[in-house]
Amino acid sequence: MSIILDVVFAFVLTYLSFLLLSLGNKKHAGITRLTSTPSPLLLIVLHSLAYFLMAISLMNCIDVWKTEIGVVVWIGLLQLASVMVSATFTYLPTLYTVVCNYLLLVAFWGPRLREK
Amino acid sequence: MKSQTVNRVAINRERLDVALRTLIAVALGYAFSAWLSSAIANFIGADGREHEVLVRMLFFCVYCTFILFTFIFDTTKKASIIMTALSALALCLYSISTGL
Amino acid sequence: MKGNVRKSMTWLHTWSSILVGWLLFAIFFTGTLSFFRTEITYWMQPEQHAAVPSEKALEHGLRYLAINAPNASEWQLSLPDARSNTLDLSWRDANAGNERRRGPRVMLNPSTGEEIKVRETAGGNFLYRFHFELYGIDRTIGRWIVGVVSMMMFVAIISGVIMHRKIFADFFMFRPKKKLLSWIDGHAISAVLALPFHIMITFSGLILLGATLLPFNSEERVRHRPQGTEVRQNAQQQNLASPDINALLALPISSMIAHAERTWQVPVESLSITHPGKANAQFTLSGNNRTQLSAGRGGSSALVFNAQGEVINERPASVAANASQATYNYLDMLHQARFADTLTRWLLFFAGILGTIMVGTGSVLWVVKRAKQQLGEFGFELVRGSNIGSIAGLMCATGGYFWVNRLIPADLTSRSLWEIKVFFAIWLVCVVAGFIWRDKKGWVVQLGFAAVLFALVPLLDHLTSATGLDFAVANGDSLRVGFDLMCITLAAVLGYAAYHVTKAKAVKAKRVNSALSPKRKDTARQNKPQGDNSEALI
Numbered sequence: 235m236s237i238i239l240d241v242v243f244a245f246v247l248t249y250l251s252f253l254l255l256s257l258g259n260k261k262h263a264g265i266t267r268l269t270s271t272p273s274p275l276l277l278i279v280l281h282s283l284a285y286f287l288m289a290i291s292l293m294n295c296i297d298v299w300k301t302e303i304g305v306v307v308w309i310g311l312l313q314l315a316s317v318m319v320s321a322t323f324t325y326l327p328t329l330y331t332v333v334c335n336y337l338l339l340v341a342f343w344g345p346r347l348r349e350k
Numbered sequence: 351m352k353s354q355t356v357n358r359v360a361i362n363r364e365r366l367d368v369a370l371r372t373l374i375a376v377a378l379g380y381a382f383s384a385w386l387s388s389a390i391a392n393f394i395g396a397d398g399r400e401h402e403v404l405v406r407m408l409f410f411c412v413y414c415t416f417i418l419f420t421f422i423f424d425t426t427k428k429a430s431i432i433m434t435a436l437s438a439l440a441l442c443l444y445s446i447s448t449g450l
Numbered sequence: 451m452k453g454n455v456r457k458s459m460t461w462l463h464t465w466s467s468i469l470v471g472w473l474l475f476a477i478f479f480t481g482t483l484s485f486f487r488t489e490i491t492y493w494m495q496p497e498q499h500a501a502v503p504s505e506k507a508l509e510h511g512l513r514y515l516a517i518n519a520p521n522a523s524e525w526q527l528s529l530p531d532a533r534s535n536t537l538d539l540s541w542r543d544a545n546a547g548n549e550r551r552r553g554p555r556v557m558l559n560p561s562t563g564e565e566i567k568v569r570e571t572a573g574g575n576f577l578y579r580f581h582f583e584l585y586g587i588d589r590t591i592g593r594w595i596v597g598v599v600s601m602m603m604f605v606a607i608i609s610g611v612i613m614h615r616k617i618f619a620d621f622f623m624f625r626p627k628k629k630l631l632s633w634i635d636g637h638a639i640s641a642v643l644a645l646p647f648h649i650m651i652t653f654s655g656l657i658l659l660g661a662t663l664l665p666f667n668s669e670e671r672v673r674h675r676p677q678g679t680e681v682r683q684n685a686q687q688q689n690l691a692s693p694d695i696n697a698l699l700a701l702p703i704s705s706m707i708a709h710a711e712r713t714w715q716v717p718v719e720s721l722s723i724t725h726p727g728k729a730n731a732q733f734t735l736s737g738n739n740r741t742q743l744s745a746g747r748g749g750s751s752a753l754v755f756n757a758q759g760e761v762i763n764e765r766p767a768s769v770a771a772n773a774s775q776a777t778y779n780y781l782d783m784l785h786q787a788r789f790a791d792t793l794t795r796w797l798l799f800f801a802g803i804l805g806t807i808m809v810g811t812g813s814v815l816w817v818v819k820r821a822k823q824q825l826g827e828f829g830f831e832l833v834r835g836s837n838i839g840s841i842a843g844l845m846c847a848t849g850g851y852f853w854v855n856r857l858i859p860a861d862l863t864s865r866s867l868w869e870i871k872v873f874f875a876i877w878l879v880c881v882v883a884g885f886i887w888r889d890k891k892g893w894v895v896q897l898g899f900a901a902v903l904f905a906l907v908p909l910l911d912h913l914t915s916a917t918g919l920d921f922a923v924a925n926g927d928s929l930r931v932g933f934d935l936m937c938i939t940l941a942a943v944l945g946y947a948a949y950h951v952t953k954a955k956a957v958k959a960k961r962v963n964s965a966l967s968p969k970r971k972d973t974a975r976q977n978k979p980q981g982d983n984s985e986a987l988i
Contacts (some may be wrong), residue, residue, distance in 0.1 A: 256622045298742035310797030316643040320622040403778035405667045406660035421462045
């Protein structure tokens with residue numbers, strides 16, 4: 235059972251990290267609270283957070299499967315998560331918007347950090 | 351009629367270019383990759399099974415790069431000269447490595 | 451070649467892939483299925499479906515071996531695991547010496563101890579072998595063909611990455627209902643999002659075929675030699691008396707298994723007993739406890755116990771002799787997924803599906819992009835027709851393969867050959883039909899037929915297996931139920947594709963002009979937009 239939880243945890247982290255990375259695209263950001271491409275500063279913040287989440291996911295995989303196989307599992311989860319992000323944006327845009335808005339927490343920062 | 355002849359000549363020339371580049375990429379590329387990967391493995395001092403697997407891995411990387419570069423050059427003449435020169439260099443390296 | 455690097459790479463990407471796309475799709479599809487070849491073989495031998503894993507498996511196995519192989523020098527038991535519901539036994543006769551030849555093998559139902567006699571089938575192994583050496587031709591020639599095609603695929607992948615202008619900007623972009631753009635996006639997404647896998651699987655496939663493709667490089671060596679420093683113990687020749695069954699069952703094997711599973715945190719999968727029934731009997735337990743892919747196939751450790759249940763030896767996992775060997779082993783293990791647990795196997799399978807989609811969408815994209823300009827030209831119509839047979843036709847052939855497995859009698863001689871013949875016969879018919887009906891009719895018919903075949907597979911399974919699907923569900927037979935569910939999923943996808951094609955605007959197939967008049971050719975060429983090779987689109 236614990237391995238299932240580990241896998242779900244790792245997958246959710248990679249999924250969230252790809253959601254953050256996807257916000258660099260104008261069309262993706264456009265349906266969130268950002269409404270346009272993020273500013274360079276916000277882009278750095280989003281990307282850093284995304285890589286941080288990926289790193290935690292990688293550490294989790296290595297912890298369960300050890301290094302050599304853990305990396306393989308992690309890359310597999312990355313591939314799956316990236317497809318899920320693309321599918322979410324295309325077919326479930328509302329879900330995409332809601333989750334990204336929560337991730338962004340730009341209720342307070344959005345207007346100032348949008349690209350002019 | 352003249353434009354049709356000109357176009358036909360251009361098409362045939364393009365086909366000849368493609369055929370020549372393909373021949374260089376495939377045949378000369380195979381030889382180049384074999385010589386270079388074997389030379390590298392020899393210079394490193396690998397032998398036996400280590401030599402075999404190292405050559406295998408290097409070969410396909412080198413081969414792919416050779417093929418890509420053959421089709422990048424502007425003219426077929428440039429591609430054939432440079433790739434032939436590189437192949438000769440690889441042969442020299444291989445000869446040196448086996449002579450050591 | 452075409453003026454700049456990107457245009458040249460676009461040209462190279464197009465031609466290196468479209469020439470062999472028809473075969474590449476088959477290699478990728480059968481290769482992806484090969485990740486589950488054991489499970490496919492299990493499904494295709496319905497006699498195994500009555501097997502239910504049980505705690506009494508070991509007892510049944512020992513009892514059978516004591517009665518049927520009392521004088522064997524070594525017994526081997528493969529316990530039910532995630533990929534097998536049966537108890538597999540084999541033994542080595544006392545006078546077999548140190549030969550590596552396999553002894554008799556028997557399959558038992560773990561819950562009842564009854565012997566299971568399975569039908570002969572080509573199973574998943576046919577798909578596995580087809581994907582790297584094809585079928586019906588000399589093995590070396592088959593491997594050369596697959597090797598050349600794989601090399602072209604490798605070139606296509608690398609050139610595809612170079613030519614992709616907005617690889618990061620459009621990383622997640624998929625625009626449905628946009629005709630050509632949708633096909634481009636689908637091709638790009640399936641390629642880019644699983645790019646690590648595609649590069650790995652192609653490169654590792656090439657190096658695995660290296661012995662054939664690089665004859666100047668192969669060393670003469672003994673087959674099946676472990677690729678690490680593992681030391682094997684040889685069975686000793688002895689005259690053995692029949693072991694006492696009760697004494698056997700009283701042995702603390704369960705505690706040995708518990709000890710091993712506590713140590714490794716994975717289940718014990720196989721048990722080997724040398725000198726069974728004697729005081730100096732040794733019990734070697736092994737499981738999927740590998741943590742190092744770089745160690746190669748000898749990367750699992752084993753525990754050796756004496757008859758009192760004490761650990762007398764730990765056979766360590768082998769270690770790669772050097773960095774080159776370690777890298778090679780890593781790629782070898784990744785390609786064949788011998789190490790993979792259930793999750794990892796499904797992740798690899800998913801990536802393989804993406805690769806198959808990549809090849810398929812690429813072939814279709816080529817046709818869609820050129821439909822208006824090149825309709826009627828020989829080359830165009832050839833690709834257009836071959837796409838149908840190689841993509842939809844292969845689906846029909848695979849579905850037919852599973853159907854014929856259940857329809858022909860189980861005791862028919864050479865039935866595995868018949869299964870393969872039917873596979874190729876269906877495929878051949880589909881290829882020919884694809885060339886005749888090259889427009890959407892061909893797609894609809896073949897996709898629809900394949901969808902029906904796969905949709906009815908669970909019903910076929912229920913009606914023609916030793917046990918019904920209710921038995922499978924009740925006993926948690928995930929292998930069988932998983933197979934049937936995947937068939938339904940595939941049927942849904944194929945059915946949706948057929949429906950989608952019926953709604954598409956028809957581009958009527960014209961009679962092919964094999965010798966176009968120069969005037970028409972030149973006119974077509976003049977009207978062709980510049981930058982033909984998708985420069986404006988990617």
